[in-house]
Amino acid sequence: MLQKFQGVKRSTLNAINISPLQTGGKLTPEAREALLQWGDGYSVCDFCLGVLDEIKTPPIYDFVHEALPKFLGIEHVRITNGAREGMFAVMHALAQGGGCAVFDENAHYSSFIAAERAGLDARTVPNSGHPDYGINPDDYAKAFEEVKKETGKSPLLALLTYPDGNYGNIVDAKRVSKICQEYDVPLLLNGAYAVGRMPVNAKDMGADFIVGSGHKSMASSGPIGVLGVRDGYEDIVFRKSEHFKKKEVEMLGCTARGTAIMTLMASFHSVVERVKRWDEEVRKAQWFSAQLEDLGLRQLGDKPHQHDLLFFEAQNLYEISQKAKDGRYFLYNELKARKIHGIKPGLTKHFKLSTFGLPKKDLQYVVDAFDYIIKKYA
Amino acid sequence: MLQKFQGVKRSTLNAINISPLQTGGKLTPEAREALLQWGDGYSVCDFCLGVLDEIKTPPIYDFVHEALPKFLGIEHVRITNGAREGMFAVMHALAQGGGCAVFDENAHYSSFIAAERAGLDARTVPNSGHPDYGINPDDYAKAFEEVKKETGKSPLLALLTYPDGNYGNIVDAKRVSKICQEYDVPLLLNGAYAVGRMPVNAKDMGADFIVGSGHKSMASSGPIGVLGVRDGYEDIVFRKSEHFKKKEVEMLGCTARGTAIMTLMASFHSVVERVKRWDEEVRKAQWFSAQLEDLGLRQLGDKPHQHDLLFFEAQNLYEISQKAKDGRYFLYNELKARKIHGIKPGLTKHFKLSTFGLPKKDLQYVVDAFDYIIKKYA
Numbered sequence: 001m002l003q004k005f006q007g008v009k010r011s012t013l014n015a016i017n018i019s020p021l022q023t024g025g026k027l028t029p030e031a032r033e034a035l036l037q038w039g040d041g042y043s044v045c046d047f048c049l050g051v052l053d054e055i056k057t058p059p060i061y062d063f064v065h066e067a068l069p070k071f072l073g074i075e076h077v078r079i080t081n082g083a084r085e086g087m088f089a090v091m092h093a094l095a096q097g098g099g100c101a102v103f104d105e106n107a108h109y110s111s112f113i114a115a116e117r118a119g120l121d122a123r124t125v126p127n128s129g130h131p132d133y134g135i136n137p138d139d140y141a142k143a144f145e146e147v148k149k150e151t152g153k154s155p156l157l158a159l160l161t162y163p164d165g166n167y168g169n170i171v172d173a174k175r176v177s178k179i180c181q182e183y184d185v186p187l188l189l190n191g192a193y194a195v196g197r198m199p200v201n202a203k204d205m206g207a208d209f210i211v212g213s214g215h216k217s218m219a220s221s222g223p224i225g226v227l228g229v230r231d232g233y234e235d236i237v238f239r240k241s242e243h244f245k246k247k248e249v250e251m252l253g254c255t256a257r258g259t260a261i262m263t264l265m266a267s268f269h270s271v272v273e274r275v276k277r278w279d280e281e282v283r284k285a286q287w288f289s290a291q292l293e294d295l296g297l298r299q300l301g302d303k304p305h306q307h308d309l310l311f312f313e314a315q316n317l318y319e320i321s322q323k324a325k326d327g328r329y330f331l332y333n334e335l336k337a338r339k340i341h342g343i344k345p346g347l348t349k350h351f352k353l354s355t356f357g358l359p360k361k362d363l364q365y366v367v368d369a370f371d372y373i374i375k376k377y378a
Numbered sequence: 379m380l381q382k383f384q385g386v387k388r389s390t391l392n393a394i395n396i397s398p399l400q401t402g403g404k405l406t407p408e409a410r411e412a413l414l415q416w417g418d419g420y421s422v423c424d425f426c427l428g429v430l431d432e433i434k435t436p437p438i439y440d441f442v443h444e445a446l447p448k449f450l451g452i453e454h455v456r457i458t459n460g461a462r463e464g465m466f467a468v469m470h471a472l473a474q475g476g477g478c479a480v481f482d483e484n485a486h487y488s489s490f491i492a493a494e495r496a497g498l499d500a501r502t503v504p505n506s507g508h509p510d511y512g513i514n515p516d517d518y519a520k521a522f523e524e525v526k527k528e529t530g531k532s533p534l535l536a537l538l539t540y541p542d543g544n545y546g547n548i549v550d551a552k553r554v555s556k557i558c559q560e561y562d563v564p565l566l567l568n569g570a571y572a573v574g575r576m577p578v579n580a581k582d583m584g585a586d587f588i589v590g591s592g593h594k595s596m597a598s599s600g601p602i603g604v605l606g607v608r609d610g611y612e613d614i615v616f617r618k619s620e621h622f623k624k625k626e627v628e629m630l631g632c633t634a635r636g637t638a639i640m641t642l643m644a645s646f647h648s649v650v651e652r653v654k655r656w657d658e659e660v661r662k663a664q665w666f667s668a669q670l671e672d673l674g675l676r677q678l679g680d681k682p683h684q685h686d687l688l689f690f691e692a693q694n695l696y697e698i699s700q701k702a703k704d705g706r707y708f709l710y711n712e713l714k715a716r717k718i719h720g721i722k723p724g725l726t727k728h729f730k731l732s733t734f735g736l737p738k739k740d741l742q743y744v745v746d747a748f749d750y751i752i753k754k755y756a
Contacts, residue, residue, distance in 0.1 A: 002445060002647040006408045008436045008640070010415045012424045025419020030384045035413045035637070037388045041403020041593030041600050046390045046719065058386045067380060081459040081601060084630045097475045097497070109622050113631045116619055119475070215419030215636055222419050222636030223459060223601065241494055244487050252462045253491045258593055258600030259413070259637050262386070269380040341424065 012341045016362045019342030020165065020309050023356035024197050024217035028270045031219055031263035038262035045257055050246050052254045052261075053078060063265050071272065072210055073201030074228035078238065078248070079256050079264075083192040084110035086211035086227035089250040090188055091118035091157060093237045099156040102143045102185070104135045104171065106164030111190060120156065123147060131300045131313070133167045135160075137175035144183045154185050160207075161190045162200070166352060167301030168193070168285075168309030177206025186233065192216050193309055195226065196271045197356060198278040202228055209233065214260065219267035224260035274357070281308050284363065285355045291367040295374055308356035318349035320377040334373045340366055390719045394740045397720030398543065398687050401734035402575050402595035405641060409597055412644035413637055422635050428624050430632045430639075431456060441643050449650065450588055451579030452606035456616060456626070457634050457642075461570040462488035464589035464605035467628040468566055469496035469535060471615045477534040480521045480563070482513045482549065484542030489568060498534065501525060509678045509691070511545045513538075515553035522561045532563050538585075539568045540578070544730060545679030546571070546663075546687030555584025564611065570594050571687055573604065574649045575734060576656040580606055587611065592638065597645035602638035652735070659686050662741065663733045669745040673752055686734035696727035698755040712751045718744055 017023065027035075038044065038058075047057040053064040068077040080086040087110065091101065095118045103111055105124040115122040125143050128134040140158060147155045158180050163170045173189060180187040186208040194200045195212025196219065202210040208230045215222030229237045238248045247253040285308045289299045296316040299305065317331055324330035332345040343351045355363055395401065405413075416422060416436075425435040431442040446455040458464040465488065469479065473496045481489055483502040493500040503521050506512040518536060525533045536558050541548045551567060558565040564586040572578045573590025574597065580588040586608045593600030607615045616626045625631035663686045667677045674694040677683065695709055702708035710723040721729045733741055 002650055004437055005441055005445070005643040005646050007411065008415070008643070010421060010424070011435075013415065017424075019424065021420045021423050022418065025421075027417050027419075032414070032417060033385065035417050036410070037386070037391065039405050039410060039413050039599050039637075039641070040400065041405075041598060042399045043388060043403075043600075045399050046388070046395075046397065049722075057389075059382060063383055067383070081463070081634075084632075085459070088630055092495070109625060110631050112621055113619050113625055113627055116621070117470070117627045117630065220419060221417050221599070221638075222421075223634050223638065241491050243490055243494070247487060247491055249491055249495045252466055252495065253488045254462075256459075256601050259417075260599075260601065263417070265383040265386070268383050272380055344427075 015339045015341040016358065016366060017341045018353040018355070018358070018366060020193070020352055020354040021216065022342060023308065023354040023358065024193070024219070025215045025222070026219060026357065027221065027263060028219050028267040030266040030270065031221070034262040034266035035221065035259055038259055041258060043258055044261055052257060058262065058265065060261060060265070063268070067268065068226055069228070072195065072212070072226065072228040073203040074207075074210055075231045076229040076234040076238065078227050078251060079261055080211070080225040080227045080251070081256050082223045082225040083190060083211040083213040083216070084114055085255075086225050087111055087159070087188065087190060088114035088117060089227060090209045090237055091115055091120050093239070093250050094156045094186070095120045100147045100151055101157040101159060102140060102147065102155045103159040104161050104164065106133060106135060106166060106169065107159060107161045108165050108190060108192065111159055111161065123155070131298070133301055134169060135171045137172050137179060140176055140179045141183070144179070144185060154183050157188055158185045159188045159190060162194050163307045163309060165193055165309065167311045168305065168307035169302045170306045173205040173207065181206065193307070197275065197281070197308065199275055202230065209237070214264045218264055218271050220264040221259045224256040224264055281356055282306055284308070284360060285310060288355045288363050288367065292370060295367075295370055308354045309352060310355065311350070311352045313350055314348060316374060320374070321348040324377060330377070331373070335369060338369045340369055393717045393719040394736065394744060395719045396731040396733065396736070396744060398571070398730055398732040399594065400720060401686065401732040401736065402571070402597070403593045403600070404597060404735065405599065406597050406645040406648045408644040408648065409599070409641035412640040413599065416640035417637055420635055422639055430635060436640065436643065438639060438643070441646070445646065446604055447606070450573065450590070450604065450606040451581040452585075452588055453609045454607040454612040454616065456605050456629060457639055458589070458603040458605045458629070459634050460601045460603040461568060461589040461591040461594070462492055463633075464603050465489055465537070465566065465568060466492035466495060467605060468587045468615055469493055469498050471617070471628050472534045472564070473498045478525045478529055478531075479535040479537060480518060480525065480533045481537040482539050482542065484511060484513060484544060484547065485537060485539045486543050486568060486570065489537055489539065501533070509676070510681075511679055512547060513549045515550050515557060518554055518557045519561070522557070522563060532561050534563075535566055536563045537566045537568060540572050541685045541687060543571055543687065545689045546683065546685035547680045548684045551583040551585065559584065571685070575653065575659070575686065577653055580608065587615070592642045596642055596649050598642040599637045602634040602642055659734055660684055662686070662738060663688060666733045666741050666745065670748060673745075673748055686732045687730060688733065689728070689730045691728055692726060694752060698752070699726040702755060708755075709751070713747060716747045718747055
């Protein structure tokens with residue numbers, strides 16, 4: 001009975017995986033090697049003297065205190081168990097049990113849950129609705145004013161999702177940060193779909209905090225994330241315990257040890273290199289979007305699109321699903337038969353996907369599959 | 379420059395590792411296989427419909443909702459990012475920003491940090507000091523009375539570390555839980571060094587909450603833990619978000635995905651089996667302790683010892699260190715030369731180690747090494 005938990009194969013391992021959750025987290029060969037060296041539970045703690053990011057063997061200290069701050073454009077970095085845990089650490093440290101925050105309406109659900117857990121009241125800057133779902137940076141000022149009018153105080157935090165996980169929209173973060181500075185509201189950038197895929201520099205964008213996701217976008221095993229904090233906030237977010245002088249309270253003393261940190265490190269060189277090729281990724285995404293639009297689908301969100309995460313509205317596929325034998329599962333099953341994975345079972349009218357890191361020939365294969373499926377049911 | 383983060387070898391991989399952090403987290407062959415299948419970032423989310431523990435492929439649902447509750451003897455289980463994150467979830471849910479808790483003085487530092495983060499004032503039940511460092515269950519009643527006298531209320535939570543991570547002492551948990559029931563104080567058992575090593579049943583022991591550590595004691599890649607909650611507390615600790623009906627606030631919506639959960643599952647059958655052989659482990663630990671005592675070291679904590687985690691006081695090694703060429707590093711270097719790892723560099727007078735899972739011949743080799751080293755410097 002318990003043997004069923006052993007030897008479980010990943011049926012999608014050799015599929016073309018276009019799930020937005022999967023394209024940026026695929027391990028590099030270097031990370032696969034690291035798995036075998038560092039797979040055991042607490043492996044990286046062999047030479048730990050009490051603080052994860054101060055471990056010299058393996059070279060975690062250099063990674064966290066030199067390489068990552070440079071990569072993210074921010075002074076202080078820590079490893080977290082994921083982007084959401086990083087957001088929660090910031091919110092919990094700032095809120096201390098109350099207050100308001102302002103998020104973009106496109107924010108990931110975990111931002112709202114982190115706020116809920118931290119006791120922060122999260123207000124939203126609305127998006128423009130169908131078909132663009134755009135966020136107007138100037139609306140942050142409006143939202144700040146409303147909070148001030150209602151509570152007498154500025155919000156404790158602003159959050160911008162860069163890009164958001166539904167439409168892959170890129171908001172002008174510099175304009176948002178200028179407004180934040182005018183109102184003296186610190187800005188947290190959720191870069192779960194940016195850090196490790198595209199160039200992001202917290203300083204250039206004026207962000208006070210930035211989070212990234214190792215398993216989503218930095219070619220690492222999960223769960224792991226990075227949290228960057230600007231000079232001046234490190235004593236708040238990374239405050240030390242009153243009783244254990246080296247341990248940081250919001251990190252609960254220590255975070256992602258083992259395979260997670262070792263795969264993050266092992267993939268880092270490749271990740272830094274791939275970020276330099278971001279233009280190619282954007283061109284590929286735009287080309288793919290145009291191909292699917294030629295087949296009668298409609299891409300929502302920013303146009304021309306600036307990210308690999310694409311959201312489609314497919315009236316034609318929806319209509320097919322109304323008559324197809326498999327009903328709304330027809331698309332999933334047809335793609336599965338062609339070893340294409342990543343669009344959720346049952347979705348036809350609205351779905352998202354990602355083109356990140358996939359070779360053009362694989363994307364052409366996906367386009368051809370859609371073409372064939374649409375014609376088959378015509 | 380960034381290439382130094384690639385291809386990092388674990389120099390201790392083939393050593394005899396007696397670090398208490400490492401002996402219970404060593405992967406099983408099944409878990410090593412799982413690493414290769416499920417190494418990619420968010421691999422387990424291929425077939426996720428929004429909740430980690432409801433994933434049917436791979437069989438996470440059965441694991442979390444059937445196998446683990448049975449194993450832990452408790453109704454509701456969730457996967458966390460580690461034992462400390464489980465403790466924090468319980469404390470944060472119960473405290474809601476204030477109140478008192480009572481911990482055993484031997485509690486792991488992360489228990490106190492979790493309390494600090496949750497805004498809980500943690501009082502302690504003192505240990506008996508040198509040489510036993512024992513916790514008297516009846517002292518929980520005293521501590522509860524003191525809290526009541528001072529604050530007018532019972533504490534919100536009691537915590538017992540079972541066993542503690544320094545001395546490996548096993549406290550009579552049933553007696554503690556009886557006292558907790560009399561005072562109507564819920565009891566959290568920190569089983570980071572128990573769950574996956576020795577038989578533990580939350581119900582039998584009267585615990586309301588239990589945490590275990592995958593990377594410390596369940597042969598899994600880190601970071602991962604398990605959190606068990608008794609009927610009646612699940613709506614508090616696993617309360618759902620107001621805005622996202624399926625997402626649990628204290629879990630931030632989702633926790634350990636990827637290799638961590640897959641290695642935990644893959645090793646589970648072996649872990650269940652090894653727990654049945656706990657008697658052998660205790661006998662081995664007692665034998666090892668007696669051998670080192672014959673060499674002039676003194677084992678502190680419970681005697682006869684009931685756990686593989688052993689703490690030694692070594693006046694003889696300390697005296698050698700006062701004269702040895704390598705000073706206080708002599709012991710570390712001598713053991714290293716013999717491919718024995720796990721006693722921290724610089725320690726001679728007091729150190730801990732673990733005999734868990736090591737074959738008798740390896741332990742004999744360690745004993746012989748101590749014998750040789752002591753004679754060499756005599």
